[in-house]
Amino acid sequence: MFAFQFDRLNRQGELRHDEQLFAKLLQQDDTLFLPLYKQFLAINDQGLIWLKLSEIQQLTGTLSKIHCIYLGLIDGKNYFAYRLQSSEQLRTLSNLTSDLRTLLPQLNEQEAYLANVATALNQWHSSHQHCGYCGHETFATDSGFVRQCSNQDCTKQHFPRTDPAIIVAISHTDATGTAKLLLGRQANWPEKRFSVIAGFVEPGESLEQAVKREALEEIGIDICDIEYQNSQPWPFPQSVMLGFTAKAKTVDIQLKDQELETANWFSKKEIQQLVKDEKMILPFKFSISRMLVEQWLNKN
Numbered sequence: 001m002f003a004f005q006f007d008r009l010n011r012q013g014e015l016r017h018d019e020q021l022f023a024k025l026l027q028q029d030d031t032l033f034l035p036l037y038k039q040f041l042a043i044n045d046q047g048l049i050w051l052k053l054s055e056i057q058q059l060t061g062t063l064s065k066i067h068c069i070y071l072g073l074i075d076g077k078n079y080f081a082y083r084l085q086s087s088e089q090l091r092t093l094s095n096l097t098s099d100l101r102t103l104l105p106q107l108n109e110q111e112a113y114l115a116n117v118a119t120a121l122n123q124w125h126s127s128h129q130h131c132g133y134c135g136h137e138t139f140a141t142d143s144g145f146v147r148q149c150s151n152q153d154c155t156k157q158h159f160p161r162t163d164p165a166i167i168v169a170i171s172h173t174d175a176t177g178t179a180k181l182l183l184g185r186q187a188n189w190p191e192k193r194f195s196v197i198a199g200f201v202e203p204g205e206s207l208e209q210a211v212k213r214e215a216l217e218e219i220g221i222d223i224c225d226i227e228y229q230n231s232q233p234w235p236f237p238q239s240v241m242l243g244f245t246a247k248a249k250t251v252d253i254q255l256k257d258q259e260l261e262t263a264n265w266f267s268k269k270e271i272q273q274l275v276k277d278e279k280m281i282l283p284f285k286f287s288i289s290r291m292l293v294e295q296w297l298n299k300n
């Protein structure tokens, strides 16, 4: 299974606007805060470093409500993210600080999920400091899930964004009856890394249209039998990957938009041999792209 499938967080979205309740939750003895600076989190041998209210106050001098993001409730305990304002504060907590991409293999399911939510929201706060309508500064409200414009003539509210991106495993069966999967690589990926096709959904497009367009743009292949499989949130940037499978109607590959430096059809045997010979590296173990590749390998 891939990462971020934890489903026991009660986000209590209906309570976010309740300032008094929010203040009460912040003060509870067992409430925990995940300190982060930009995309960076601190860990120790036990996993992510979480702090109590008194420890946040000790670290930053005061607990500032505008830097708190309410993540939600798990087994009766409330979890917040705390947006630190300097990297030094984070480094005070541990010598080990890094982003979720690097830390993921060391985190349990619950921690990875909460860190993902916190990272995505923190990035949104950082990139929405000013109102997109009038340019005035915004401030955080609704437990960290709204940024409101400070201009009294505007007062627009801004909400966290999630950008949909599609990812698709395209396959076909050749004239000899051998099933093949299309894998490609981008020039800026780690050496030998291959993956399936992916891209952002464009305005005015259905998911199926985005899948079809990306296949045409990236590899010049016409596809059919587009089937939704699964999804994975991903905070770099704040997106959700929507996984599909599809069949190729044409097989001649043309790298039309130059997003990929190479792409080819591979049989199961070829993939397994290339991986064994260390000539091919499959996508990151916890990713939906890896799941799509493994799902295809297991079927063929």
Ligand SMILES: [Zn+2]
Binding pocket: 131, 132, 133, 134, 135, 136, 149, 150, 151, 154, 155, 156
């Ligand atoms: Zn404004």
